[in-house]
Amino acid sequence: MQIELLVNGRIHRVDTDLERSLLNVLREDLDLTGTKYGCGEGECGACTVLLDGQPARSCLTPANAAAGKPITTIEGLEKDGALHPLQQAFLDADALQCGYCTSGMILAGAALLQKNSSPQPDDIIHAMQGNICRCGTYPRIIHAIQSAAASMKRGEHV
Amino acid sequence: MSDAVFEKLAALTPDRRSFLKALGGGLTFLLTFEADAQESGANGHHGRGHSLPENISAWLHIGEDNTITVFTGKVEVGQNARTALTQAVSEELRTPPQAIRLVMGDTDRTPFDMGTFGSRTTPTMAPQLRRAAVAARETLLDLAARRWKVGASSLEAANGCVRNPATGKTISFGELTKGQSFVQSIGPVKVDKPLSRSLAKVDGRDFVTGKHRFTADLKRPGMLYGGILRPPAFHATVSSLDTSTAEKLPGVHVVHDGDFIGVTAPNSLAVTRALAAIKATWKTEPQPSNKNLFEYLKANPDGDAASEVVRSSVIAVDGNRPQLWTTYHISYIAHVPLEPRAAVAEWNGSKLTVWTGTQRPFGVRSELAEAFHLPEESVRVLVPDTGSAYGGKHTGECAVEAATLAKAVGRPIKLVWTREEEFTWAYFRPAGVIEIRSAVGKDGRITAWEFHNYNSGASGITMPYDVPNQEIVYHPSRSPLRQGSYRGLASTANNFARESHMDDLARAAGLDPLAFRLKNLTNQRLRAVLTAAAERFGWGRAKVGANRGAGLACGTEKGGYVATCAEISVDPDTRNVKVERVVTAFECGAIVNPDQLKNQVEGAGLMGLGGALFEAIQFANGRILNPKLSEYRVPRFSDLPALETILLNRRDLDSSGAGETPIMAIAPAIGNAIYDALQIRVRALPMAPHIVRG
Incomplete structure (x- = not known):
């Protein structure tokens, strides 16, 4: 059909x-x-x-x-060759190793940032609990989401 | 060109000669292979191709368009070898990393390599590429010197160019190679130590945008999807089979040869449905379960493999009192790479090409050549940068299955194992039983150490502390489950047992665990990480609160030195353990890339946390009972402790690998912290099931 x-x-x-x-x-x-x-x-x-x-x-x-x-x-997520702030933040924080979980992590994180413009670590852990990074880059992902929140507030990427 | 180089070129297959030609003009540097004893991880044989002279381990090409291409048989599985090796070439060639492209793990284009395991890329391949880059740099300086009729020593290489500081004249590497076409073999050259500079994953942008194609993302013209009908238990054989319903489904082909039953279909749902439509009955046999696993391992020595006496001294423990005698049980665990095994296979006449995520592209080529009775030159294996492995992707079963289906239906086939297949039909980190007997003198010095490991392996089995009387033996068993390599191999198990026992010994001797270790340790590198971690953690200074505990552990393996201090909390009602804070100090010689190293140390620690607390494979009668992520718990965001990492940079020492050893200290550190909190000593991995209430 x-x-x-x-x-x-x-x-x-x-x-x-x-x-x-x-x-x-x-x-x-x-x-x-x-x-x-x-x-x-x-x-x-x-x-x-x-x-x-x-x-x-x-x-x-x-x-x-x-x-x-x-x-x-x-x-x-990329708009006219410009990365979404969270994509950029993942690169800046090197928040990946093998990169297989990265797409899902970025989309889950982007959804969180739409609802919460300054997520604290506990908010991120709660929102991202269903996403697994077997390489264990969790601390970097938390850092990347917070940096993206900060740069979005500064309007750097809007 | 020297005769030796001509001989090397003559030994290349026509394919490779034309490949070299296809690179166009420019300079090619062949790196002479230095025999290097690489340790093997997985079961199975190691094939060696005949299509390349055996003494070439890497090559580097500088093209007229300034492109620098490096060819290595190593693969990228998330340990960021691509970045580290790019850095090695970039530093010696005085060229930005963006100008360098690595071709990795392609058996037709890269030189033979045993495989990417054993933490060998940094200590072995990186220095080789550095040599190639130094030789290239010197040649480029010579070419410029001849062109400008000056001495080469008056010139310098910088930013992809040769520059004459006296005149300010520069010329790009590409310009220098124009009209040149030669191959140079590289002798011994002096290389620099790494610069210890952080560099982000070189192709990170492809991953954050979803552009990177893992094996499972590849598509070939005319490609179909494949699936395999799995038996209900290991070692089961088909007793009856009816594929008629499945064969009537649109676009479905059933491929059946003995116990191999597979299907191909136009999409993966059609594959699942076709498999479900096959009626098969199987003959199974009774098999051990994890309930009696540890008795089984001790009672079933592997008749073919001799016990490995690692160290034995004349005086046994007896007579050296007081004695401590403990036993540790280690469960099977799974690697759980987030990208399950996958392969895309394509036949072109009698030539077979397979893309697959493996740590051993040349080993998988041998498996394929053997399976289809082909010369190895007729098989090409390519490894796209892979969604992790952790020692779990040494073998080529998925590649063989995809190629079997592709051959039968005459179309390219993509086969992606389901998570359940990945949990069931790959292999596991070995389970084991470890027994330790020891004695400590009144002065707090260990006088005797007897260590027996049944089945889990000999990695990290040696005693880093100073003990005059030692007996250390590894006893291989007949494993009820298929087992193989894992990050750090058995060093986690051996170090868990040893460092848990050390804490008990410290108490027996009436000493603080840190003081007791330092008293018995002269290895300066291990002392350095231990004291660094303890210092940062505030060992002995910080008073941990109620329902909390602190523990430490250290260890050394594969040239790396690690110490971890952990603080845990325990829920007083449920006795759930949460790791609150982890401080790890790590030293592996000269640091290549501090941020990537930190990433590996953090990641290894988190992976180790899973095996320490909750990861275990449950099995019975040839079946895996928890082959799903909903039933096999891996560390998630909520398990993340506050992590602090201390990197000791020994720029005076050669670099060792770092992907594995940082995993080995976290389990005993957590175990010792649990003891500190609850006065319960858990002598089993994983630990949580032994303390949790309810």
Whole structure:
């Protein structure tokens, strides 16, 4: 069946089995592979995308349930060659090792920053608890989210 | 060009000769291989390709367009080898890192390499690339000197150019290589120590934007998705099979050969459905479970592997009183790389190309060549920068499976293991039993040390403290589960047992754990990290509150020295343990990149925290009982303690690797802190299940 997915501001018409996950449609049909498979049960956060502005586990979201709603993937955060402040903050803090969790971390962190413009470490831990970094860069990710909050307040990236 | 170099070129396969040609003009430097005993981690054989002369370990090319390309068989799995090796070349070639491109882990384009494990990239590959870069720099200076008819010693290299300070004239490296086309073999040259400068991950932008393609992200023309029907238990065999329903599904092919049953389909949901539609019955056999694991390991010595007596002295513990005799139990744990095993396989006639995330591209090439009865030259393995490994990706089973499916259906196949498959069909860090007997004199000096490790391994087994009478033996067992390499190998297990025992001994001797260790330790490098960590932590000064405890531990392995002090809190009702603060001091010789080193030390400590407190594989009758992230707990944000890292920079010493050793001190430091808080000594990894109430 055909559905319309609104991904990163573009409409994609996809002919697909409605039971397929959003994750698989993004990766396999739209070749948006920045969104990762990590566990298939919503436990690791590697597949996080923003659905209607809220962080969602694309591995557990049927593609059909996402139809018509705005979807943001990691590929959509960069605007006109300028990184999202949190992307930049990840680079500045070197908040990654293997980088496999990074897309999901950045989207979960960006969603937090939309709701909370100056998150404290406890807010970040609470919001990011469902995202796993097996390399253990958690302290750097917390630091990156706080630096991004500070630079967004200063208006450096708006 | 010397005859020796001609011989080396002649030994290259036509593919490689044309590849060198494809690099165009410019200068190519072949680095002569220095035999280096690399330790092996995983089971399995090490293949050696024949398509490259064996004595070349890396090459470096400077092109007319100023591009510097470095070829190494090492791979990037998150330890940031790509960044560290780029730095090595950048520093010696006096060129910004942005101008340097590393081609890594491609068996057709990079020289043979045993694999990326054992913390060997920094001590072995980095100095080799430094040599190549120094030789290149000297050649470029010579070329400029000839062009300008001045002495080479009057010139300098800086910012990708050669400069004559007397005249201010500069010429770029690329300009110097124009019209040049030669290959130079490199002899011994003097290299500098690393500059100890922080440099962020060189291609970090590709990761924060999602552009980087891991193996599972690759797409090939005509590619289908693959899946494997797994048996319900290890060592099970098919007794009946009905694939007729699956075969009727649109676009599905079933591939069946003996106990290998796989499917291919146009997308991964179709793969899952096809696998579910196959009806199979299996013959299984009774197998051990983790309930009787430790008895099993002691009762089942590996008949083929002799016990390894690491050290033995004449005088046993008996007669050296008082005695302390303790036993430690170590569970199997999983690596849980966030990117599960994945492979994309493509056949072109009898040539097989496989992209896969592995630490041993040449080893996997051998596995593929053997599986399909091909000469190794007919197999190419490429390793995209991989979503971590931690010692867990030495083997090529996923690559072989993908290639089997691709061969059967005549299309490129992508196979990505599910998390459950990754938990079940890879291999584990060995479980083990460790027994220690020791004696300490009235003066607080250890007089005797007897250490037996059953199955978990010999890494980090030697005694860093000064003890006149020692007997240290590693006894391999027949492991009920498939086991292999892990970050730091057995050093975590051995150090957990040793450093927990040391705390008990200190109490027996009536001494503070730090004072007791220092009394028995002359190794200056280990003393330095231990005192640095204790000083920063405020050991002995800070009074920890109720339901809190402090512990310390240290250890050395693979040329690295680590000490960790931990403070923990315990919930008085549930006895849940939270690690509140961790101070780690680490020394590994001259520091290559302080910030990346700190990143590795922090990450290793957090990974070690999981194995210390809660990670354990549960199994019974050939089945893994907790093969999911909802059932196997790994450290999350809420487990993060306040972390402080002290790096001791020994610029007078060669650099050692740093990805592994920092993991080995956190478990015993936490265990000693638990004892401090509760007066309960937990002699098992993980510890939390032994203290939690309810």
